[in-house]
Amino acid sequence: MTTTDPAPPTAPPSDPSSASDGRSRAWLFSLVVVVAAVAFVAGFVLREELRDEPAPTPTPVSVDPAALVARKLLPSTVYIRAGNTAGSGFVYNAGGLVLTAAHVVGDNDEVTVRLSDGTPLAGKVLGRDTGRDVAVIKIERKGLVAAALSRSPVRVGELAVAIGSPFGDRETVTAGVVSGIGGTLPTPGGAVDVIRTDAAVNSGNSGGPLVDREGRVIGINVALRGTLGLAVPIDVALDTAKFLEQGKSAPPVAQLGVNGTDPADPRAGALVRTVTPGSAAADVGIKEGDLITAIDGKRLQGMFELAAAIRKHAPGDEVTLTVVTDGETREVKVKLGSHG
Numbered sequence: 427m428t429t430t431d432p433a434p435p436t437a438p439p440s441d442p443s444s445a446s447d448g449r450s451r452a453w454l455f456s457l458v459v460v461v462a463a464v465a466f467v468a469g470f471v472l473r474e475e476l477r478d479e480p481a482p483t484p485t486p487v488s489v490d491p492a493a494l495v496a497r498k499l500l501p502s503t504v505y506i507r508a509g510n511t512a513g514s515g516f517v518y519n520a521g522g523l524v525l526t527a528a529h530v531v532g533d534n535d536e537v538t539v540r541l542s543d544g545t546p547l548a549g550k551v552l553g554r555d556t557g558r559d560v561a562v563i564k565i566e567r568k569g570l571v572a573a574a575l576s577r578s579p580v581r582v583g584e585l586a587v588a589i590g591s592p593f594g595d596r597e598t599v600t601a602g603v604v605s606g607i608g609g610t611l612p613t614p615g616g617a618v619d620v621i622r623t624d625a626a627v628n629s630g631n632s633g634g635p636l637v638d639r640e641g642r643v644i645g646i647n648v649a650l651r652g653t654l655g656l657a658v659p660i661d662v663a664l665d666t667a668k669f670l671e672q673g674k675s676a677p678p679v680a681q682l683g684v685n686g687t688d689p690a691d692p693r694a695g696a697l698v699r700t701v702t703p704g705s706a707a708a709d710v711g712i713k714e715g716d717l718i719t720a721i722d723g724k725r726l727q728g729m730f731e732l733a734a735a736i737r738k739h740a741p742g743d744e745v746t747l748t749v750v751t752d753g754e755t756r757e758v759k760v761k762l763g764s765h766g
Contacts, residue, residue, distance in 0.1 A: 491639045492601040495587045498641035500599075502573035503634060505540040505591040506530055506549070506563070514590035514597075514634030515539070515563065516643065518664075520572040523671065524563040525663055526633030527648045528554040531561045539565050542597060553670030557678070558618045559611070559648045560663045561633075562670040573635060575660055576642035579730045580607055580621055582688050588625040588647055588655060590634025600626040602655075604644075607729045609685040610702070611649060611656050619733050620656040621645045627655030662737065680739040680762040683707040684718075688728035695719035695750070696732040706763045712749060719755075720748035736762065 502517045506526055513530030517523070524539060531537055531551050539549040547565045554561040581604065588600045602625030611620045623636060627650050636645040636657040645657030666676040683705020686698045695717045701708050712718075720726055721735045722745055739745060741764030748757050 491585055492587050492599060495585075495637050495639065495641045496589065496599040499573055499587075499589050499635060499637055499643075500597050501542050501571040503542055503589050503591075503597050505597070506537055506633060507540070508532055508534040508537040512591070512630055513632040514630065514647070516573045516589075516635045517570050518573055518575060518643070518667070520570045522565045522567060522570060523667075524549065524565060525646060525667060526561050526563060527646060527658075528556045528559045528561045529648070530633040531563065537563060539563060541567070553673055553675075555666045555670060555676045556614045558662055558666050558676065559613050559658055560646065560666045560670070560676075562667050574640075574642045575664065576638055576640070576644045577661065578638075578642075579728070579734075580604055580638075580644050580659070581728070581730070582607060585639040586621075586623040586625050586644070587637045587639075588623065588627050588631055588634065589637060590627075590631035590647060602626070605654055606687050607733065609656075610681075611651075618648075618658055619662055619737070620648070621659055622654045622656060624653065625655055631655070659733075661734065665737070678741055678764040680736050680741050680743060681705065681764055682732075682736050682760065683763060684712060686729045686732075689717065693717065694725065694727050696726055696729040706760050710758045710760050712747075712758070713751070715751075717750040718747050719750060722746050723748075
């Protein structure tokens, strides 16, 4: 029997479509690798750039000037109870000296002083000046915060913040502007120069501080006339306090006898609004509408400078004023009167 050898195996015929699929998969894989590499490099570069960029600056929060003033002065402001009378005051010396209005302490030699943190303390009245409506109280307490005091000129229109304890409330704050300078307030002991402000001053505010936008005391609130609050200038109060601290009476001060303000136009000087009958100014013919531009040859910027210059003199002193009346300039010699 004859046998036939099987034919050798043959390779299956090649499939063109299968080869094409392989090339496509290889190309797609390469593309994914390239994209991943590019993404990695781009991410690294972006991260480095972001690392080098400064952090964004936060937008500053606007704070009202009156709020900043209150924050600065409230720790120095006190509430005062003197018999049936209540008012305000402020620490002006960290050794325990408090300034307030004379009518707040009245005839009392002992008062209660409540600090801003609510602590009540016994207070001793060292002295009072009813002519200038200023009093000094001594309290015993360590760590007191003294208020900052201003010696800068006060200007009409500048911010004025009144701080105190009206109606027995804890310290409150009202804000306005300085409405006028150089006026006077009749007192049981005479009269006193005052600053006028439209910041609300209510019962219980008396004796508290009137403060400028820098948080410095410019006056002691003492009265309300119509819609305007009145404050004794801080320089007047301090000049008096240095005598009261020692248990002495403050001497009388010189008085010219005019009320006024700064001119509304660009001129410098003190513009006279009213003249007190029988005063030194009335005796030499100074009248409403006059502009006082200098005292003893020193030019005046406004009413504050005139009032401050007069206070440096004693009653009976003679000064030379430069006065503009109806456009004509003249010099007059004035013998100063007194008040207080």
